[in-house]
Amino acid sequence: MTQKQLSEINYSVLDLAPITEGGGPAESYKNTIDLARYAEDLGFTRYWLAEHHSMPFIASSATSVLIGHVASHTNTIRVGSGGIMLPNHAPLMVAEQFGTLETLYPGRIDLGLGRAPGTDQVTAHALRRGSGSSGHNFPQQLDELRGYFHDGLRSGNSHVRAIPGEGLDIPIWLLGSSGFSAQLAGQLGLPFAFASHFSPNETLPALQLYRDSFEPSEVLQEPYAMVGVNVVAAKNNEQAEFLSTSLKQQFINLIRNTNLPLQPPVESMDTIWTHQEEALLQQKLGSSIIGGPEKVKDELQSFLDRTEADEMMVISQIYNHKDRLNSYKILADITK
Template sequence: MIPFSILDLSPITEGGGVAQSLENSRRLAIAAEENGYKRFWLAEHHGMTGIASAATSIVISHVASATRTIRVGSGGIMLPNHSPLVIAEQFGTLAALYPGRIDLGLGRAPGTDMRTAQALRRNMEASSNNFPNDVVELQALLGPVGDDQKIIAVPGADSNVPIWLLGSSHFSSHLAGVLGLPFAFASHFAPDMLLSALEIYRERFTPSAQLDRPQVMVGVMGVAADSDEEANYLFTSMQQSFVALRRNARGRFPPPVRSMDGLWSPDEKIFVDHAMRYAVVGGPETIRRKIASFVDLTKADELIVSMPIFDMEARLHSLELFAEAQRSLGA
């Protein structure tokens, strides 16, 4: 069976705070390592009262310092928000602190609303259009120093931190293929182009110094519990959060409810159900069946699971159940 990894947003729950959210990420990473997960990635979001991972490289260090073997990285850094040199220095520093364990996943979305994106990027159009060039520049800054290289990242140069491209469209799948980089598709919230994007990536893939064959990671929302009923109950936190996102009423991550009736309109239910098309929610047998079906559909090399669960103990239990499912499917 393919490796499983974890995508964490350091959710700030209703009644909780940033410090507790970051401690929860640390606990989740320790548990992921103990249960055999391959990677633990954190995502860059800004201006969101329910997400604590805005300073992503700092949170990566916070998590990596508590673990010993699991790979830790970004899923992703929104590169147009930053200069390539700054990211090379940050991840070169992380690579020096935690040798052989750091990944650099890159996205080109702002990871926020447009007003906050303007404050981050200043020049929105130039930042987005420069993404392919910025990726190539970042690769050079993290690679060996050339004879005539004028700008050197210190730390960063010759750290060779592995770069992944993240995406939910054909743009990043094409670019990842052309550059010979591993590709992660955000099917955990954007399912529409999943299969066509993977096809484009595999068809366009050109071997590179980093990678000699296509490498695909696919994302799922995952909520496992002892029964389907309990898992569906826990999943209502994510459903409420997506309804709030559609209404542009972002807030802290809400506790689960016994029924979503009256909390969403018919159109909002359709929107959430569509976005969560590939969500793996259920008891042990249900998640095994859904995982096997999704892996067979995508032919992915790795599965990365985001576990949007309000209660930390339930989140840890879900992590354990997914690890058990992975082991049973691989037996």
């Protein structure tokens, strides 16, 4: 089989709407719109936002609201969720929200779904209070949600309808960081997105499971796999390594359960992390690509060779907004 080249696949953006040290959500949303418009101009395929809660460095907790905001300020790029954490919500409400988005912005909305809470267990309890949902019934919730979009498939309850939503063709993606959603996506014939950006060691097994489990459906005749990847690109390797220390500090703070906004870059991480934390970070960020244009291009091609992905969704957690824009510009240039 001929290996895919970088110019032969699609590229998209996952925006975690970072709240930076010294900034706030309002600045984050302004930067999100700026990046979305820039990504559209650069030719990126889709722009996704992720559901996280109770995290002082992420401003996308009301994900569907922010998706609508981005869609209203762009023209052609697909906008969606990477993802909506379905166990946090009643499937009917998700169907209504995304039915509304698709009605307002026809042909531009994606619904990516995950089964993790997107937060800590205490916050998850606050989100799911009284719902009895722990993520174990994700397949049943997914079936109910899909039913609201299709006539006659509402779990036998014809009295409950998603309006707007019913009859709309909204692409549903399953997201995962392990094999569970990979297998489910394959069995249902749905597109699958894997979180390589924080679960690199599980990437290849999950993609193989997805492809082995795949059964053709009305949605897809062949598997379609997207992989998330952290990319920090700059004019040279040294500058990129410097900018990447913001991402590394973020993961260290997660490991320590220290909730802080995204921190400015530092000259060295040696005074910040322990040897054990450094080793753990290498596992979590093992597939991250950091460097100047030539290094990023080589490592992206190597990553594509290993994963045989159909699309890459790029996350660039960079403190300075202009540096983040530049990173995506470099990516667009080297993948043409």
